């Protein structure tokens with residue numbers, strides 16, 4: 366690959382000046398012979414200029430045609446690779462056992478029963494024998510060092526992975542029996558690394574709920590403590606966010622991602638360490654707002670900073686994928 370690429374680039378490096386030389390020589394020739402004809406009175410200067418333009422157009426087109434021979438094979442290979450990826454079937458999909466369930470009576474929250482999960486090829490389980498219940502209307506916090514398995518735990522709930530053994534249920538329904546669309550529709554997930562897309566602030570937040578009104582979007586921005594910096598941006602909610610949110614700070618990205626989850630008004634909030642880049646004051650205000658917005662929802666928060674989860678109704682301390690203790694802060 367390297368050798369071929371170097372060879373192709375060398376040829377191109379030589380070819381471009383050569384083509385330019387030919388093109389310019391052609392112009393000289395046209396001006397030379399054309400000049401003589403103009404001198405003899407057989408041709409207008411304007412005709413000569415037009416002739417030069419036409420000649421350039423034709424030569425450029427030939428050049429483009431040559432470029433096509435380089436691009437077509439490349440496009441062909443790329444298309445094949447893209448199709449290969451598109452054709453991969455996810456190992457997690459709706460299977461026959463799906464029940465488009467009648468919602469269980471009342472809300473039962475999220476229940477983990479003896480869940481063990483290995484990442485493919487890993488020797489040690491990322492989570493082992495995890496059991497707990499996250500009750501609706503309460504905040505369940507998961508705390509632990511980096512690599513303790515907090516993100517893994519949260520990722521199991523929307524079925525990004527399926528556990529090796531044990532079961533997870535939402536409102537009394539095993540998540541493997543729920544259609545994926547329905548399951549994920551119940552969840553407002555804020556990933557550890559806030560994901561934003563090219564587009565406006567409002568468009569990014571609307572990914573949470575496409576049918577939301579402008580007023581609801583405004584409310585979500587306010588609740589997520591993002592109003593200050595959004596209103597300071599050039600066009601407020603219509604300001605552009607560049608790819609991956611490169612023109613925002615870490616804390617600003619996190620707040621927009623939270624606004625997106627809030628707009629959804631889900632039954633289950635999964636917040637993966639999304640307060641880490643906020644200052645303590647904003648963190649506290651945001652938590653108060655979240656409590657209001659999520660009054661009867663099940664909230665599961667992963668965090669590393671103790672202050673973020675002081676007030677949680679239940680705290681689970683994870684260490685190397687095992688529960689080291691549960692209880693309240695006291």
Ligand SMILES: Nc1ncnc2c1ncn2[C@@H]1O[C@H](COP(=O)(O)OP(=O)(O)O)[C@@H](O)[C@H]1O
Pocket residue numbers: 484485487491509510511512513514515516517518
């Ligand atoms: N995609 C992955 N593939 C393999 N191992 C992973 C993957 N993601 C995380 N792990 C491993 O799982 C463990 C728990 O990771 P994670 O849940 O991200 O921790 P936390 O969010 O608590 O920092 C770590 O030991 C990590 O190396």
Ligand SMILES: [Mg+2]
Pocket residue numbers: 515516517557637638
């Ligand atoms: Mg994590």
